[in-house]
Amino acid sequence: MISTKGRYAIRLMVDLARQERERFTPLSEIAERQCISKLYLEIILKKLVAAKYIVGKSGKSGGYKLTKEPEKITVLEILELMEGTVAPVACLSKGAKSCPFRKKCSTIAMWTEYDKMTRDYFGKKTIADLV
Amino acid sequence: MISTKGRYAIRLMVDLARQERERFTPLSEIAERQCISKLYLEIILKKLVAAKYIVGKSGKSGGYKLTKEPEKITVLEILELMEGTVAPVACLSKGAKSCPFRKKCSTIAMWTEYDKMTRDYFGKKTIADLV
DNA sequence: ACAATTGCCGACTAATTTGATATACTTTCT
């Protein structure tokens, strides 16, 4: 299940996408609109800033804004950033240690197909689609 | 992400489906074949027995067997039994308290569609398909 | 210049889930 970090991150990006493009939107404004704790949102924003999806600006009339068009940001990217992976099972996430049982595993094909479906769905969905 | 409970349960069902239909297969045999701790598998089997997917028989030449044809058991059923839900987000799982933010939520439609895809995929996949 | 505003950073915590393990007991067949 997608955690609040991933879910909130998407809502946050959509919220920013709805604002005037060049304006810096303060966190307190977003938090209030989205009904999410400001303190908790900070953690999420920090990651998004580090990954250069948004930029922050301190001081009066500071805030956050997107660094690129919402059309060019997929939901998959954001989810992978926040959740680490969207793989349905541990053995399909990147960096997973190879499973010695894999060759005999009766279920791996099913998980692989489902993983592909998932990546396809979220990889085609952009932030702009949700605005 | 699907936990080991769900994943092991499916492998276990497939393993049983591969055995002679009326024979009781002892847990130790399954555990060895599937490389899963016998003690841990017990927890999983207990749930499957309680839900009447399999029956256990004590004593010598005892073990477990399926109660119905593998063609009639979907992966979705097993996953829901073991994981509680396959919903991608909390607000779509059954028994979730209604979200006051739902009407304004920019992402609920996406999650709902993905949830439908998921239920469709696993609802059509049966244990027999994995044998 | 300065005070208010806003982001940035690291640590902390409480509750829950996960992936088991251990022990004792009951049932059944030979």
Add this chain to the structure above:
DNA sequence: AGAAAGTATATCAAATTAGTCGGCAATTGT
């Protein structure tokens, strides 16, 4: 009787989740 098997209950350590808190740094409107 005794071995082989399932049944039941309890416990546990580690990780994850969802948040909170306090303080520092940057910026700007006046």
